[in-house]
Amino acid sequence: MKRKISKNIAIAFVVGLLYFLFLVPMSRLFALLPGTQVRPASFIPPAAGIYFGLPAAIGVFIGNLLADLLNYGNISTAMLFGSLFNFFMAYLSYRLWYACDKKQLKEDLIIYDSRSLIKYVLIMLYSSFTAAIGVSYSMLIFAGVSPADSILQLFMNNFEFALILGVISLILLPKTKLKPQLPKPILKAKLCPWHLILLLLLPLIIFAAGFTSYPIFSALDAGLNLVLIAVSLGLASIFLPIHLPEKSDENEMLKSSIRLRIFIYFILAAMLTAFLLLLVFFIIYSRIESDTNTLWNMTYLAAGISLNLIMLISVLILRHMEKKITVPLYNLARAYQVEDKVKANSNEMDIFSSAIDFYSVNIDGDENSSDEYKLYIGLHDKDAREQLVSMEEARDLLGQICLDYVQGYMAAETSGGWLDQQENKVRENTLAFTIYGATDEQIHGIADEAILALNQEAVLIVKNNRQHEFYSGPARSENAH
16 A cells, blocks of 8 residues: 555656646746747646556646746646646546547557547547636636637647647557556446536536627636536546456557557657648748747647648558558457467467458457357257267357357367266267357357257356356246346
């Protein structure tokens, strides 16, 4: 326990120090509107938040607060709220990451394919904009700057750097010895999904109401709006459901796969290209425009167009590559690895051929499901109490049944046993079918037909080597319950 507390304090300290060191020089060199500046440090809240969780978010809050104290000489209520929304940019990103798209979650990887990249971009759009809304109201109180004049600059300040540097950070962090900090449910109570959606949308609704009101964004309402936005984001963070990645040997294979390396190289090249384009535009336009505020507004606009266009093209290309090249190769390698363990003493070409059969479970190139099903089907007729068909005939028959439901399987011969009426142990030949990428309904369909075809009492179904079920068909299962 003490070790964990010490680790969390160390994370908060390091993240806070890094954020502070990034913010202070920028406020002196690249000040924009009163109370803000060019913030390349904006990648730290989401990247550190998603990877290290609450300790990192606390570090972001403290780092931002100390930077404001050093720059302005005092701490006001508006500055406290500004730091609070920096905290939410970190912590809400973390909670959203583990609340959405649970099938994509990996134990030691964050951004590793086009799907996880899209997820990160969507979370950044939301967290960057809600943080910008909160900070814009703080600036209205602190410096009298209307959110209508500051929101775009604040949003782009958050989003562009979070996209370029945040993606790179979350790709490279798993390459270090640092492990992601997994979340835990804060409260056992749950909210209706619609209530959660309303809490998440409330900041956007408040901003839209202020934008359409007259007079636009009244300073009289700014304090109340700040409190409402902070409370809604706080409650949403607390009540968001948490999905934890399942432990799997596949993660180690994925971390060293060609698939991941191609993704990393491609994204790093795309981000570097976007950054160079931004730098070239800034250098050229700075010779024309002398006003710093206008210069950065135009730079952010150009960056937003170019970066998002490059990102869209990158995602489309990566998605196509994953469909046709990288994921198919990865699935084949994974199947080969599994089959190699099953048939360690078999001929290598037989193993590789079987792996190709397994890969056909998902020929479109979507990653095979992490669910593994094993069906143990005995060959003794339940009435005759003996085996009436040969192993080869049973294997062919059951293979055809499997192919009616899935596109591939692995089969192995084994043996089992049962006790007869005189309590004598009877040995029984058994076929073990291993299937990936199927659903419970498909597996039960296979079991139903196998029970009828071989006149069996039941089929043993093992899911992910944890869940065991003696399945005797839907009618008998209902009677048993």
